[in-house]
Amino acid sequence: MGIMSFLRNRAGIIIVGAIGFAIIAFLVSDAVQMGGSFLHADQTEVGEVDGEAIPILEFNEQVELNTNNFKQQMGQSNLDPQMTSYIVENTWNQFVSKLLMKKEMNRLGLQVSKNELNDLVTGKNPDPQIIQNFGDPKTGQLNRMQLNSFLDNVKTQPSDSPVSQQWTAFLLNIREGKMAQKYTNLIKNSIYVTTLEAREDYSQRNKxxxxxxxxxxxxxxxxxxxxxxxxxxxxxxxxxxxxxxNPSESRSFEYIVFDANPSKADSAEVIAAVQKIAADFRTSTNDSLFVSINSETKLPVNYVRRGQLDPALDSLVFKASSGTFIGPIFTNGSYKMAKVIDVKVGPDSVKASHILINPAAEGGIDKAKSKADSIRNLISGGASFTELAAKFGTDASKDTGGDLGTFARGSMVPAFEEAVFNGQTGDLKVITTQFGVHVIKINAQIGSSKVVKVALVDKSLSTSNKTQQEAYAKATSFLAAAKNDKAFDEESKKSGYTKQLAENVIPTQAAVEGLDNSREMIRWVFGSDKGDVSNQVFEMGNKFAVAKVVDVFEKGTLPLxxxxxxxxxxxxxxxxxxxxxxxxxxxxxxxxxxxxxxxxxxxxxxxxxxxxxxxxxxxxxxxxxxxxxxxxxxxxxxxxxxxxxxxxxxxxxxxxxxNPAPLTNAFKQKVQVAQSIQQRASGEAYKVLRDNSDIKDNRVKFF
Incomplete structure (x- = not known):
């Protein structure tokens, strides 16, 4: 359990470390470069760096890893197109940077020997990542006993086991980080500022x-x-x-949007449905079940503090007494209604610790509960919660004795929150959530304010199928008439449609401003020629669009x-x-x-x-x-x-x-100027490497 838990709990750290090396000291926002035809590029390669291919399968694996890590870090289960595009972009920068730096370090003969790597793990000055993963959280010092125990366990694992492979990847990350440090130091040590330059800088800033x-x-x-x-x-x-x-190929295109926003009939239909839901909600005897069936967002029935609800509801809910029904109210595109179930004064925040038991590792939920009860009994008998958390916990909090810190309402899942906010300081509780079985200790309850237990139901004002079909029919009719460049212009003028222009769009752009989910249209643009009219109607939520490529701006110096x-x-x-x-x-x-x-x-x-x-x-x-x-x-x-x-x-x-006072300490001025240059040196060096390399970016074919 120990070795797998270590790697599982620190998978995010390992991934972040891998990304960190790739962009350490060379963070750039414009690493996107294009080359060659999108239509004829290798279908198995997402790009090339100086002839070295980036296979799409390998790239997709890294995108998936980075996506999962991002979700974990941000606490989100779903990502919008902009976030997805951001992750793909960072992954691309990671690959390009890694390949460029690998080539440059080989040229310079930079290496990290086996002895150096061993010293970075077990030597007198271990790598910060080793200290981070095997350090004592109280002292910040390396726990060598824990490290040696872990290394002994790794030696017992087959070389092709997940544990060995993940540890190898971790060591590779440390090695690459050291290489990057050597390269950065090489650049910094090559910088020299003369006394004349220091005096000139002093004069320019003070005269x-x-x-x-x-x-x-x-x-x-x-x-x-x-x-x-x-x-x-x-x-x-x-x-x-x-x-x-032009650092990368870009294009401009015109498009006509056919809106399918809710009609008057759609609004009337939704209002009728909302009124029926409201009538049923008022008389409901099982509010949690009613919310799960009828609400679109399905928020749990729980206590909330002032400011957590939609502003249109918040003040009304906190002025109401228990049993009050509020709404329906139309706000932010949805009809919302609320039933106040209970009003009381409760803590603002809670400081708690827990020990998480994994039912899968214990042979089922019943055995996990039995183990949790035993742990609670040990703690009640005087055993150390911190020591038991370190021994039996299965999440990252075990490294801090199960301490979850201080958190406000809305930070935890409902069952956990119910237990800690409705208990008393010092309580020991055993509860079950979707994460497993928890032994919880309430360390402190801080502050007090009015809280309201409220059930919320919402229904958005959506477009009917009929309205969608009518808008789509207009778009397809226009598409049938606009068969070419000239017809596109003539038909739009004849029908009174407004042409909109998207200028200098790059291949990796996630969306056109004002159009959600327009990535598919951008991909079509980069597979087409100047003057081409789209061969399909692009669907983007409540909008449909037909596009025409207006101009193609090739990579390199643009013509007059x-x-x-x-x-x-x-x-x-x-x-x-x-x-x-x-x-x-x-x-x-x-x-x-x-x-x-x-x-x-x-x-x-x-x-x-x-x-x-x-x-x-x-x-x-x-x-x-x-x-x-x-x-x-x-x-x-x-x-x-x-x-x-x-x-x-x-x-x-x-x-x-x-004129300023005479410069009395030229050495200090030289150091200041050198530091200023050094801060930019690594990034500028990377930019030179990138500009002098042949980078082909085929991402538009895949994403």
């Missing part, structure tokens, strides 16, 4: 500039007065090509025609700058002071105090890198030439600089 400026704002010129040409677009594009590098609309505001700004530079040059010509420039330009002089080079933000405007950079390279008292900034065209004069 102050005082200046005055005159500004002609771009917003002062209407867009229609800024005449732009094809050459303007071309010039801006060629100067800023680096901005248009695909970014022309995107860069238009910047090109217009440049055209405005030409006009304003001409006006400002006229104002500067013949002027000997900033005041004369302001008078000619018809703008005020604005003084600015205490600007530093490292933070080039002008109060009242925004970040102006070019302007501030020019200021720090100028002589005091000299009128500048017009400067084309981000918000407008500027002329300035430096009134003076305030």
């Amino acid at each position: 102050l500039a005082n200046f005055s400026y005159v500004n002609l704002d771009y917003n002062s010129v209407p867009d229609n007065q800024a005449k732009i040409t094809d050459q303007d677009y071309s010039d801006y594009y060629n100067e800023n090509k680096f901005r248009f590098k 025609d695909q970014v022309k609309k995107q860069i238009e505001p910047m090109v217009i700004k440049r055209a405005k700058a030409r006009l304003l530079l001409e006006n400002m040059n006229k104002a500067v010509t013949g002027s000997t002071s900033i005041e004369q420039v302001a008078q000619k330009a018809g703008k005020p002089v604005t003084p600015v105090q205490n600007i530093v080079f490292a933070n080039p933000v002008i109060p009242g405007l925004s970040q102006e890198n070019k302007l501030v950079g020019t200021i720090f390279g100028s002589q005091p008292g000299k009128l500048s030439k017009p400067i084309e900034g981000d918000q407008g065209v500027y002329v300035f004069v430096v009134n003076g600089f305030s």
Whole structure:
């Protein structure tokens, strides 16, 4: 029981550790990369990293492990599409990172020897994961007796047993973590900051500039007065090509939505059903059974504290007396009704411990109860609850003597909560839940407030089959008429349907904003060509959609025609700058002071105090890198030439600089600069590895 319990109870830790290594020090949110055709990629591979395949079966296994761990950590049994997409994305990052780092570490010759690994497990300075799993919770120190006992047990297991395989995976995780640490240290130790760099950084952060400026704002010129040409677009594009590098293939598509929201007839039908349920609920003699049969959410009949219910019900329930019936009330898309069964004052929270007995391991529920009764009798006779929990407990709490900490109402399953909140401090109880048989000790009951035992029934305002069919019929009729790109546009205009646009969608995107469960439509888009109209109606809850691919943006530098609309505001700004530079040059010509420039330009002089080079933000405007950079390279008292900034065209004069006190401790400054660089170094190193690798992502075919 001990060895299997250890691995079972710490499976989540092992999984988290495996994920942790893969992304340790290299957390990135944009690891998605695409390559090749989705239609012709290998059907057995979810992707490739520098020619090394990621098999779909192996990938799916890891997704399942990560999903189960996530559910356990979050206490959820079901995940929505966004959460599922998040897990798939993290799993992909895990595989890509692991393969890239494996290749780089092999190139560098980084290794962890067998002796090093043994030292990480049983040496003087064991790995933190060993201490976490075999440490004394009271002292935080390694319990070597427990560790050695566990290792002796592992030696008795066959090499192909689940225990041996899980322990091997755990050791591999420790080894990989050590490799990652060596790599990170190698990068950090390669960073060197010179005294000159330290002094320059100190100056940039502490030298102050005082200046005055005159500004002609771009917003002062209407867009229609800024005449732009094809050459303007071309010039801006060629100067800023680096901005248009597409890290992964993306697509834009239009779609028309056919809503199947509840009709008036649907509402009337639901209201009639709700009124009948309410009448029956009022006279029900078995409220728990009634809730389980008639309520959609099936909340257990239990005591609740103020604030736990829907706000529309909460205040009414806590003002009511026992026996009061409330509702139906329509809130958040559902009709809700409540029956107040009991009102009393009870504890706000409870501190409790338990010993969980697994019926499957004991030969059935009766034997588990018998064992639990025996344990309770031992505790009543003076035996240590903590020691018995460590010996007989089967969940993770046994490592802390069964201590569950302090928890409020709603934190535990109903049977457990009923036992601890309705008992007295010091009580020992034996109860059964879906998790097994519990020996419970109530350590303390904290606070007191009004609680209400309430039965809740809800019924959502749903769409009828008839309404669904009518919306679907409209969608299929449109699809039949919109056979191609041109017909899609003509038919939507003819029928008065509004086309919606989803821009720059990436292959792994979970959904289109405003459309739940739209992943299938996105997958179709990435298996189609520009101009294609969907060959099916996509169903998304109460909505149906027909789509058309508008544009395909390939991985790599996007061509000018695909970014022309995107860069238009910047090109217009440049055209405005030409006009304003001409006006400002006229104002500067013949002027000997900033005041004369302001008078000619018809703008005020604005003084600015205490600007530093490292933070080039002008109060009242925004970040102006070019302007501030020019200021720090100028002589005091000299009128500048017009400067084309981000918000407008500027002329300035430096009134003076305030130099900081001399740097007396260059070594300390060097350390600070180095630490700042080191914090980014690992992530930047990973980014370089990723950018210089050939990564093919075929996930859109499978997820």
